[in-house]
Amino acid sequence: MEQAFLSSRIYQLTDPPFSPSIRLGQLARSGSFALGVTGLLLLGMTQLIATDYGAPPVEPSPAIAPIHMPDVKPTVYTSEQVPKPQELPPQIQPTTTEQVVDPGKISTSFDPPVVTKKKFDPTIINADPLPIYKPAPRYPRRALAQGMEGYVVVEFTISKNGSVKNPRVVGGFDSAGAPTDLFDRSALNAVERFKYRPPMSEGQPVEKHGVRNRIVFKLAK
Numbered sequence: 001m002e003q004a005f006l007s008s009r010i011y012q013l014t015d016p017p018f019s020p021s022i023r024l025g026q027l028a029r030s031g032s033f034a035l036g037v038t039g040l041l042l043l044g045m046t047q048l049i050a051t052d053y054g055a056p057p058v059e060p061s062p063a064i065a066p067i068h069m070p071d072v073k074p075t076v077y078t079s080e081q082v083p084k085p086q087e088l089p090p091q092i093q094p095t096t097t098e099q100v101v102d103p104g105k106i107s108t109s110f111d112p113p114v115v116t117k118k119k120f121d122p123t124i125i126n127a128d129p130l131p132i133y134k135p136a137p138r139y140p141r142r143a144l145a146q147g148m149e150g151y152v153v154v155e156f157t158i159s160k161n162g163s164v165k166n167p168r169v170v171g172g173f174d175s176a177g178a179p180t181d182l183f184d185r186s187a188l189n190a191v192e193r194f195k196y197r198p199p200m201s202e203g204q205p206v207e208k209h210g211v212r213n214r215i216v217f218k219l220a221k
Contacts, residue, residue: 127200129158129208137190137215143182144219150174151216152187160205162196170212187215 143150156167169184191213198205 125200125203127197129162129199129211130197131194132162132197133193133195135190135193137183137186137217139217139219140182140186143217147219148174148180148182149218150180150183151214152183153212153214154187154191155210155212156191156194158196158198158208158211160198160207162198162205164191164194164196165207167191183215183217186217190215 150173152172153170154167155170157165159165167188169181169188172179172181172184172187174180174182194213199208200206
């Protein structure tokens with residue numbers, strides 16, 4: 001048994017794969033390979049060291065044309081002044097109106113005085129109308145604004161109680177004598193308010209037709 005084991009051991013040691021020549025060849029090949037790899041590594045490192053890694057070239061920047069800034073003038077905004085509201089016209093000063101009125105003649109007739117105690121008979125009294133109240137006419141606004149003066153001739157009837165009836169304008173004129181109707185309405189309104197002592201005929205009040213007055217409009221100086 002022991003003899004068989006020894007023979008087997010000897011056989012294994014003398015087997016060709018484990019011969020010294022084979023093992024030396026394998027070691028030689030491995031050493032050559034290792035040397036080759038080491039040489040390649042050294043060569044690569046030498047190349048890396050020899051290589052000059054400088055900074056990449058800097059390309060010149062493109063030329064920029066000079067910027068011309070135009071002269072800018074400041075814009076000035078002006079606002080127009082809002083006109084003030086139209087002021088009210090100055091207060092109209094009171095004016096005086098010159099009235100030229102032809103009241104007519106007032107005539108009375110009486111019996112000649114007598115010494116006797118004869119009583120006075122009123123039936124024999126005749127009298128023309130006598131103005132009692134004549135208000136001043138109102139100056140027309142348009143004529144006042146234009147500084148115009150003038151007059152109006154008005155014809156009317158005096159009633160038995162002394163009031164005015166049926167007034168009408170005969171003619172209206174400015175100070176230069178040119179016809180105008182600016183004063184007509186104001187003149188009529190004034191004449192309608194006239195008051196008279198009525199005309200008397202034989203002691204009785206009567207109407208008097210065709211009475212004319214000239215109403216003058218004149219600005220105060």
